Amino acid sequence: MRKLAILLAASTALLPLSLTAARPQTPLPAPAQQSPFTFEKVMVPMRDGAKMETVILRPRGQTGPLPILFQRTPYGVPQATPPTVPGGWKSLVDDGYIFVFQSMRGRFGSDGAFTLSTAVHPNDPKAVDEATDAYDSIDWLVKHVPDTNGKVGMWGVSYPGFAAAVALVHPHPALKAVSPQAAWIDYWQNDDLHRNGALRLSYVADWVYSLQQTKESLEDFPYDSVDTYESLLKIGTLEGLDQGYFKGKIPMATALLDHPDHDSFYTDQNWQKALGKTTVPTLNVAGFWDQEDPWGSWQIYAKQQQNDPDHLSVMVAGPWAHGTWQGKMDKLGNIPLGRDTGVEFREQIQTPFFRYWLHGIGTKPDYHARILQSGSNVWKSYANWPPKGTTATSLYLRADGSLSFDAPPPTEACRDYVSDPANPVPFRERPISPTYPRPEWRWWESADQRFVDHRPDVLSYVSAPLTADLTVTGALAAQLQASTSGTDSDFVVKLIDVLPEDDAKFDENASLGGYPRQLNGYQWPIAMEVRRGRFLASDTKPQALVPGKVMQWDVPLRDHDHVFQKGHRIMVQVQSSWFPVIDRNPQSFVPNIGRAKPGDFVKATQKVCAGSKIALPVMR
Missing domain, CATH: 3.40.50.1820 (Alpha/Beta hydrolase fold, catalytic domain)
Known part of the structure; x- marks a missing residue:
């Protein structure tokens, strides 16, 4: 749709x-x-x-x-x-x-x-x-x-x-x-064109193109592959999209290129x-x-x-x-x-x-x-939102891959992974269909995250099974203590409700493809968001990161009202790309990511360190 x-x-x-009504299936005229x-x-x-x-x-x-x-x-x-x-x-x-x-x-x-x-x-x-x-x-x-x-x-x-x-x-x-x-x-914060200043590349290709290509129709972007991940990876950047396909005829895309930072174009x-x-x-x-x-x-x-x-x-x-x-x-x-x-x-x-x-x-x-x-x-x-009666509770990401309500010692080791812009983490299972008219786009934020679990560039942290229901009501947030070997980077944080392995009896007569869609062990994302490093200090005057310096990355996860049920586990995934829903960060600082050149894209070693946590408003 x-x-x-x-x-x-x-x-x-x-x-x-x-x-308009469907054409009759009989040659006889249908009654009006x-x-x-x-x-x-x-x-x-x-x-x-x-x-x-x-x-x-x-x-x-x-x-x-x-x-x-x-x-x-x-x-x-x-x-x-x-x-x-x-x-x-x-x-x-x-x-x-x-x-x-x-x-x-x-x-x-x-x-x-x-x-x-x-x-x-x-x-x-x-x-x-x-x-x-x-x-x-x-x-x-x-x-x-x-x-x-x-x-x-x-x-x-x-x-x-x-x-x-x-x-x-x-x-x-x-x-x-x-x-x-x-x-x-x-348009800058979290509606349509950006998520916390990170450009929503595939949505520019699909939605903006459809609205500004012609006045009296809604045309679909002409992808050259059944996998939009592959197509947009070849195109590379917003500038590649604008010059190679839009030809400067999509004014909003040109404006996004000309305004990479949170300036008056957005605030106005x-x-x-x-x-x-x-x-x-x-x-x-x-x-x-x-x-x-x-x-x-x-x-x-x-x-x-x-x-x-x-x-x-x-x-x-x-x-x-x-x-x-x-x-x-x-x-x-x-x-x-x-x-x-x-x-x-x-x-x-x-x-x-x-x-x-x-x-x-x-x-x-x-x-x-x-x-x-x-x-x-x-x-x-x-009677109020956010409601009263919640307790601010921290859930810590531990070096052994667990989640714990107990804070780690500051000397606890970091976990690391290598982020490669040439092989970005997909935001949903490949092949990735265009936004329109297929239905997959509509449901991707609730899709099972097992398709990236255990990728070498995705860190997973998981709790023990809950002994009682845990209700979180209000604004959720992540606070990472993290570093990068590059001079720019993204961190994506996902808060996930992991269903029990025996959540529902699987129908052994289900059609082909039914087995990986079952709910047993399903990793149900509750909140997911990205934070772009160049904007940590200021979204109007981006700054290069200091390689290897551990900094606090505040990642807002928006408002929710969710019950993690008894027997479920809580999972957190951390990664540094989310493609092509978000454009690739070159991981080297450039004035304008939309105009980054191929040589600007470099691998980076990312570290997530002691004190990283999820802030939960727990309803008692």
Whole structure:
């Protein structure tokens, strides 16, 4: 699924991609089926005269004033009515809404240029940006769409999630509820284009290319191999990608080359800083295993909490990949959840939220955070996030490859490995398919990590089986005491829940390929992140590392709520490449990694030393 061509839609039908019915299998004409919606396409004018392609789907046969659910997207709007109610919409349609979809500026039938910019200009009355386009669109809708109750809600997953969230910068008076889901705020930190300043190479090739190659389509990058690992290793760097394939026609890729450090190009686009007092009810939604935008929705919620006297902002999260809560969600990749948690989210949280704020029916959410806790698969309600009652606990990486809650002596030996940029550690099993349209990308963050365990350039540390459940709730982090023989380096840290060897009886009649997919001994990653050495002291003025000097590497592992169950073991893996989801660090300091030359890439000996630990907020 394109990132995401979900219109907050549908468990089975994603409107931009599947509005037309399948061709009949019989030569006889099929009887006409009346859609449950009426269809209208209009061009909505903005303050600068540009017009946005906008589609209005009104429930057929429903009378009386209805609220509007509005979504803005770069992925294309419906070109016809759906033949039936999309499965993910059922509870919303039962309540009654006018659904409105709009192509964002510069995409498909909308005027203007599409720049992928998230910058806003709240103090410039002449500026035009995504926030002003949202305001102008809502203003037009409430004045020109008949039979509305004057209330508008915005929603969206991924890019549409950002488009909904940015409307909060200067909300129109008619905007009464917003649900930014897998939204983003920061291209540098942990949304889409970087992870802690490390470039997401394969996503530039796949996502950025698809959005900027043409205006009215979503084209796939032309890989020359079935294994994107092999293709991108040959291409080498972002400059190789830009010059050899993009030919300078993908503006965002060129901008990333020109801005290798955390300068104003990125900080000016961090639109969330412009949020003031929370005045619009907001349902923020995130997936703990979101492989695309795991950061933004949490930060929007945190910013809103700074000035939310009327308790209008709430946070919802669960064991989900990017946007998967909008479809059938009974498994996180290979990890069973026991029931359809997507239905639970939509019917118990999303629909009641919009029902209360747009219809005035039901009750206001009485929680700050509603979390589907992984490991236990139990819904938790918290009065605060992070919740109170946790104890800061350190889990130490020991020289014998064990994990222990006991600190080692400072004289304990280091462990080492050789990192070779010519043979980087893959981020998932090879051959690695492109991001689109194959499903592997969606689930890679929950994939079994045994495919790299025991590689000579991956260190594994594992605990004894737990004698009781261990619940971690809040922000996780790693603190490595580590060195490199190079002048630049990456360290990737993975926190893993190792399932027992007898977790489930294996079906001996399973089809070919079933055996390595079983859950017995499964190394389930709970949190994974990278830290780039050149940015340890400053992400605006990168510095070369001192070869052989042991330094503290702080590696944030984001917010989680997880139960390591009794009998499970905890594992930590440490490595120095994660390719091609992250570009290769040359391991020799250069001004711009995106323009590194072949001779800049060198082997380096990495050491992980005494005092390295994982910081866990343990819920007692």
